[in-house]
Amino acid sequence: MLHRSLQRALVVATCFLTACVAGFNESALRPEGPQAGRIGSLWWFMFAVAAAVWLIVNAFLVWAVRRGRRRDLPLIEPTGDAPMKRSVVIGTGITVLILTVFLVSDIATGHALGSMPRKDALRIEVKGHQWWWEVNYVDPTPGRMVTTANEIHIPVGEPVQIIGTSPDVIHSFWIPNLQGKKDLIPGHTTSTWLRADTAGVYRGQCAEFCGAQHAKMIALVIAEPRDKFEAWYNSQLDSAKAPSDSVTTRGQQVFLKSACAVCHTISGTRAGGRIGPVLSHIGSRTTLASGWLRNTPGNLGGWIVDPQGIKPGTKMPPNNIDPADLQALITYLESLK
């Protein structure tokens, strides 16, 4: 009971320290999957041992100080090298023992984190770009591969393999509630496994400094029941929704004739750029600018007109679009559910 409340108090304190965002319990101390659970156990074990050592050492210190102040007791005189030697040997022995136990449990945890083997597991390729995440769902049938960005949907309770790489600099994929960090390295693929045991939205952050907007490189993992996941997956397989009225038609024309189409893809149109995130279903995502803005028409407009004001240094240039055209463009993009 005491252990529980102490745990809770510490979690709250850590949250304050890391300024956790309202609505997300982004913390390695709130495991929602087996891998994060192992990391959590290791952390609590190390914390408990370290706390015990700290308490014992301080108890000795307090005892020594208090005993030294007592005038009525005789001073303890050093009686040769032997007792001193014995204390040093015992102290060193205990330290080596504790560190060895830590080492063994650390290696065991690391080993367990590395795999969650299942042949038919969902495989997702994650590419870290400056400064967003490209997400490709691998399927043996090419027509069933899905490409999206920044928001990774996974089925609850099933192991998922994340295969990571990077086209520019080293990034690190980290969803604290689900798994430890895994670096995404240019010219090299790395692999990690995760499983979410509770449905929910888990926020993650690039964990390797990757340039000016490293802090605004956020990934969301959305764990949902199998049927909801399947429905989402199938909706992503469809081509982007064709414009249905005059406003969205105009919006599509604006998209195709301005700079947007050079870098972004909207399936079913001529826009096939591969430099920025795919926008075929942008309306169905909850965030913009790699998890930095909520996906609202206002934020989308602001992002299109002045991305350098929001994320200075991002590859997207500012766009000077006529207000009516901008409105149509926003309406069109938001209609791409």
Added chain:
Amino acid sequence: MSKIRFVEAITALAALALSSCEREDRRFREEPPAANAASTATLSPLQPGPTVREVKTHSPYQENAYMVNEGKALFNQMNCVGCHANGGGGMGPALMDDEWIYGNDPQQIFSSIAQGRPNGMPAWSGVLSNDQIWRLVGYVQSMSGQLRKDVAPTRNDDMFSGPSEQRATEMKPKKANPGPSH
């Protein structure tokens, strides 16, 4: 006397420290693509009326390593590589040699990219911002060794068959000759 020397030395050091920032300066807020000004670059000093004096223009990023490297990324992303290869040329002319069909002046390179040129070079104004085109100009200059060694890109993200732009031999540009030869 020695005091004046000392002040001079400090001022010189301070000036050096300030000027060395240019190489790593990041300029994030530049003007949008639709604000593309019509280029005033000419390809030849010949024109009706009095002769115009050739003015050497300055590319805004020719001393900025970060922007030149960004230009290198754009050179790949915008598929310039498709025709010009990595500067050696292919369907389009080589960019690492001394021949400049439409001029080697930064303003002329800018116009070639922005306006496009006959026989296949597309116009990029309106698609790329002025700022992005200037980054490309910086990179194009680096390919034939026109930039300072510490500004030119030193490495590639992928395997590359030749030495980096930093090691490019400086090619003295020949005169522009937009003739029918190419």
